[in-house]
Amino acid sequence: MNESGARVLVEQIDQAMTGLAQLLAEPATAHFESLHPIFEDLERILVRKAGIDAAFAWAADMNQAGFKVGSSRTVDYLMQALDLSRAEAMARLRRGKALFDPPAEPEPEPAVDEDAAERERRRVEAQEKAERERKAQAAARGRDAAAEKRAVIDEELRALSPHASPGYNELLDQALVYAQSNAVGLLRHWLREQVRLANREVSRLHEANRAFHRRYVSLSDPDEYGGVRLSGYLPSDMAAMLSEALNPARTTGMEGSELQTFEGMSMGKKRAHILAAMCRNFLNTKTPNLRGVGSIIVSMTMEELENMKVDDVFPTSTGHLLDPFALMRLGEARSDAFVIHAQDGQALYTGTGKRTANLWQRIALFASELVCSHPDCDRPMSDCQVHHIVAAANGGETELANLTNLCWGHHRDNNDNREPVSPFGWADRDPGSGRVGHRKRRDDPVVMNDSPAAQRSGGAKIRKKYAETQEPLFTPA
Ligand SMILES: [Zn+2]
Structure with a gap:
């Protein structure tokens, strides 16, 4: 075949395509029964x-x-x-x-303590495999498969070890034969299994090193919601460690921790929570050794802080944009530093989450409540005090799960010791929704503030947004 011969053939295809297109120019009137074969x-x-x-x-x-x-x-x-x-x-x-x-000549596997006979056996084995590979490649060139099936074959064969047996070309040829009489989906399953079996022949030691060599973890760029995808590859030991660490069954009985919010959550969501808790724990304990590396710096102006709205985002040192809800979750990490800026960009305040717990908690409460949490009260946060649901005197801790906004009047009237004889009730967290409201007596339900002012709060909007995920904002106390 010379170049002018090829030119003639392509022109014939061109004419044929034009003719076939004309046959179906009016598909409604085409005679399907005679055309379909x-x-x-x-x-x-x-x-x-x-x-x-x-x-x-x-x-x-x-x-x-x-x-x-x-x-x-x-x-x-x-x-x-x-x-x-x-x-x-x-x-x-x-x-x-x-x-x-030309098929790659695979390097013989590293073997320890092999004698001359063993070495010779391996050499012959490798030679035989190379010969089979050459023959299979020649056969594969003559086989046809649709582009879609070829794509599946490419993809599945990527998982094949260079030391596997049968080798790449042998499996390629077998797959092209299989593709002729089987659908795409079947082809994928079949080939995946063949690759698994072929890889099994490779010595475990070698495979483990290969897996270790391929280790990586990466984070995608933020998507339109600011979320990122995690991907990676871990050798079996790291994989075992990670899957054990992320095992939700290990966290049963961890009452009082953030991992208690598990009820009704999917497995994937549970793992995400555990991973976040692990990272928080790690950053909290290791930060002194990772100065400047383990901290997330959040930057915002005082004005932004005071006028924070639910759809605001704040830049961080890691390049991720955090909304108030994300800030709130992050706020519990003592390692995270943040900087408050004046409008001219001057840093007014720097500190870590631990030393400035009050500020973080105010941010969180602001985002979640916006107004006094007493039913039907509309006093804004600037008129409110941060109130301990379980009084500090009774062992209540200064942590998010134990705090709420109460205006001066409702704060003063709060029945801190929950005395049955008092006419006043107390701020309490509803065990069902996790929200804070007001309980009049011990056996009465918690009544929430659903006033129009409260409805405008970031927390209310976030609650609405997250209602379908069934994830409570706070761990019920
Ligand atoms: Zn109030």
Whole structure:
């Protein structure tokens, strides 16, 4: 076949495509019964394009086709000259390499204490495998599979160890045969299992080192909600440690901790909470050794703090934007430093969460309550005092779960010792919703402040927003 021959063939395809398109120019009036076998054949014939594409991509790479578009990379040529996406161009190059690069000679596995006979056995084994690989590659070049099936094969074979047996080309050839008579979904499952079995042949020691070598954890860029995706790869020992550490069953009975909010939560959500608690714990205990590294610096102006709205976001030293709700969760971490700025940008205040617990708690209470928590009271936070639900004198702690906003009047009237003879009730947390309200007597329910002023609070909006997730804002006390 010379170049002019190829030109004639492509022109024939061009004419054929034009003719077929005309046949279906009016699909409503086309005679389907006589046409469908023809178009079924067309699909089978066009499947072969994927193999041609791979061969062409490989040829382009061999001939440094990137130069044609002012690049050293063939992928740029494929993207510009063939108008392909980067993903498609890369896939064609990978397939070309698999089919036409000489099979890599795998290095023999490192073996300890092997004698001469064992060494010889391994050498012969490796040689035989290389021979099988060459034959399988030649066979694979002659096989057709639709681009979609080829993509599945590429993807699954990436998990194959270079030391696996059968090797890459043998499995590639088997997969192309399997693809001819099986659907895409079946192909994926079948090949995944073959890869697993082939990898099992690799010595455990070698595989463990491979896994260790591939270890990484990464965080994606924030999405439109400021959230990030976690991804990574861990060798079995790290994986075991992590999965044990994240095991929700280990946290049963941890009453009083933030992990108590587990009721009705999905497994994934539970793990997220445990991970956050682990990080908080780590940062709290290790910060002295990680000065400048383990701290999250939150920056805001006093004006922003005083006028904080639920959809505000504040920049942090880690580049993540935190909304008031995120700030509130973070506020319990003693390691996190934050800076309050005056309007001119001058730092008015710096400190850590621990030493400025009151300020953090005010932020949190502001976000959650906005007004006095007494039913139907609309006194704003500036008229309120931070009140201990269980009085400090009775062992109540200065922590979020034990605090609420009460205006001067309702604060003064609070029945701190919960005496049954008193006409006054006391601020209490509703065990069901986790919200703070007012309880008149010991057996009365907690009545919440649902006044219009309270409805405007960040907490009310957040509660509305999070209602479907069933996650209480606070751990019920
Ligand atoms: Zn009040």
